Structure formats: C-alpha cells, structure tokens
Amino acid sequence: MNDVLVVDDDPHILKALKITLHAHGYTVATAPDGESALRAAARHPFGVIVLDLGLPDIDGSTVITRLRQWSHVPILVLSARHGSDDKVRALDAGADDYVTKPFGLDELLARLRAVLRRSIQADDLPLVTTASFTIDLALRRVTRNGQDVRLTPTEWGILELLARNPEKLITQQQLLTEVWGAAYAKEANYLRVYMAQLRRKLEQEPGNPRHFLTEAGIGYRFIP
Structure with a gap:
C-alpha cells in the first residue's frame, strides 16, 4: 500500500x-x-x-x-x-x-x-535466510553451514525479536523488557554480553558484524 x-x-x-x-x-x-x-x-x-x-x-x-x-x-x-x-x-x-x-x-x-x-x-517470516546462517522461526532452529547452532533460551529470545523485525531499530529497553522482563529494563550490560555471544556463534567476523548492528546508546538492528 x-x-x-x-x-x-x-x-x-x-x-x-x-x-x-x-x-x-x-x-x-x-x-x-x-x-x-x-x-x-x-x-x-x-x-x-x-x-x-x-x-x-x-x-x-x-x-x-x-x-x-x-x-x-x-x-x-x-x-x-x-x-x-x-x-x-x-x-x-x-x-x-x-x-x-x-x-x-x-x-x-x-x-x-x-x-x-x-x-x-511481517506476517510471513517462518524462515529468515542470511549469507551466514538460517533461522527457522517456526521450528525455533538456527543452522550455519548446514549445522545446527545451539542457542540458550535467552539468546534465542533476542534473536527471535530481532529476526521478526528485520532492519528495524529495536531499543535496548525493548529487548531487555521482552526477553528478561520489566525489572531488567535498564540492565544494558546483560544485553551487551548476550549480543557478543550471538555474534560469536553466528557472524563470520564477530568483531566486524554484518547482521547484528549496534546503534550506540539506543539499541540494535538485524540486517538479513
């Protein structure tokens, strides 16, 4: 439209x-x-x-x-x-x-x-494919180079929220509230640790991420 x-x-x-x-x-x-x-x-x-x-x-x-x-x-x-x-x-x-x-x-x-x-x-995202990995939202499964990637429930929660909103800037507060709960809305250090883990598991170059981008002081953006 x-x-x-x-x-x-x-x-x-x-x-x-x-x-x-x-x-x-x-x-x-x-x-x-x-x-x-x-x-x-x-x-x-x-x-x-x-x-x-x-x-x-x-x-x-x-x-x-x-x-x-x-x-x-x-x-x-x-x-x-x-x-x-x-x-x-x-x-x-x-x-x-x-x-x-x-x-x-x-x-x-x-x-x-x-x-x-x-x-x-937005309503048609059962499978999200990137150059590095594939996310099956329906099966809650991630594969990289044909192999399953083991994610913790918290890692999956972050990944799912970002993957369901490709290219959209998701704030730190929104991620923390939806994944951890409202009591953790200001615990940005938690988020930094888990985002680093996701990058290590899924990015080809974790130090130079292509898919999980940081908007300094605001949040994160997932680029398929």
Missing part, C-alpha cells in the same frame, strides 16, 4: 514531501498536528505514517502511543530532535524507524521503502 500520511507543522516541509513522494509513486495526505493525524489515520488505512515529533498540540511520541492502541501502521519518525532520549522514547512508543532533520531525500525514501517492505513481510 503506497498511501502515506505526512504529519508536520511546517507547511514548507509538508508541501516538499508531498511533491517528492508523489513523484515517486506515493499517494500522499498531510496533517499539521497530532489530533488531525489521528483522525486521518482512523478514517483511512495508510501504508505508512511519516511523523514529526514537535507538533503544536500533542507530542509526536503521544501520537505514536495512541496509534499503537489500535493500529499497526508503520511509523517513520522525522524530527529535528537529535538526542538519543527522544529517539528511544519514540521507538519504545512504537515507531518503526527514525530520520533526523535535516535529512537527505534519498535516505528518507530508502527508509520509507524499508518500513513498507517490513510491514508486507
């Missing part, structure tokens, strides 16, 4: 993105604030929402939280906020990716294609 809702209080950005996205084959609707964005999303099943965080009525993270109460629409955050705390808050609220202003149009279009591709594939 190529219908895009762009939410931003800057009319120049709304106009520029509408023209650019339309030129690349997208059908574009716009909203200047959070409440109108929520109403638009309720009326129409968009393929993706491009959302600014600094809105005049309600914060973009609040818009994400409210959307996630009833919708799984992919959300690409577009914001001038450069701090990792803002990124983490938006991602934990349910955003799928984050682009910081000023941005290059090529990067924005690539991120947009990626979130749309993930949404199409």
Whole structure:
C-alpha cells in the first residue's frame, strides 16, 4: 500500500514531501498536528505514517502511543530532535524507524521503502535466510553451514525479536523488557554480553558484524 500520511507543522516541509513522494509513486495526505493525524489515520488505512515529533498540540511520541492502541501502521519518525532520549522514547512508543532533520531525500525514501517492505513481510517470516546462517522461526532452529547452532533460551529470545523485525531499530529497553522482563529494563550490560555471544556463534567476523548492528546508546538492528 503506497498511501502515506505526512504529519508536520511546517507547511514548507509538508508541501516538499508531498511533491517528492508523489513523484515517486506515493499517494500522499498531510496533517499539521497530532489530533488531525489521528483522525486521518482512523478514517483511512495508510501504508505508512511519516511523523514529526514537535507538533503544536500533542507530542509526536503521544501520537505514536495512541496509534499503537489500535493500529499497526508503520511509523517513520522525522524530527529535528537529535538526542538519543527522544529517539528511544519514540521507538519504545512504537515507531518503526527514525530520520533526523535535516535529512537527505534519498535516505528518507530508502527508509520509507524499508518500513513498507517490513510491514508486507511481517506476517510471513517462518524462515529468515542470511549469507551466514538460517533461522527457522517456526521450528525455533538456527543452522550455519548446514549445522545446527545451539542457542540458550535467552539468546534465542533476542534473536527471535530481532529476526521478526528485520532492519528495524529495536531499543535496548525493548529487548531487555521482552526477553528478561520489566525489572531488567535498564540492565544494558546483560544485553551487551548476550549480543557478543550471538555474534560469536553466528557472524563470520564477530568483531566486524554484518547482521547484528549496534546503534550506540539506543539499541540494535538485524540486517538479513
């Protein structure tokens, strides 16, 4: 679905993105604030929402939280906020990716294609194949060079969450909460240890990972 809702209080950005996205084959609707964005999303099943965080009525993270109460629409955050705390808050609220202003149009279009591709594939991931290993999500099995790779339950939990969200940035807090539980949400050292173990078991070059990438201070991204 190529219908895009762009939410931003800057009319120049709304106009520029509408023209650019339309030129690349997208059908574009716009909203200047959070409440109108929520109403638009309720009326129409968009393929993706491009959302600014600094809105005049309600914060973009609040818009994400409210959307996630009833919708799984992919959300690409577009914001001038450069701090990792803002990124983490938006991602934990349910955003799928984050682009910081000023941005290059090529990067924005690539991120947009990626979130749309993930949404199409999200319900069809029984087998994830990379150049180095294969993950069978249905059988909870990992093979490398034709041999089974033995993973601990915790390692599997991390791998499964990342593999079910290919290319998506998953925050440290989300990984810790879903794998260990809410009481461990700030124990980032646990995560570093287990990510190192996964890289040793699955990456061809653990010191130069290709599939399990770190976003410093924020989280991890799995690239098939």
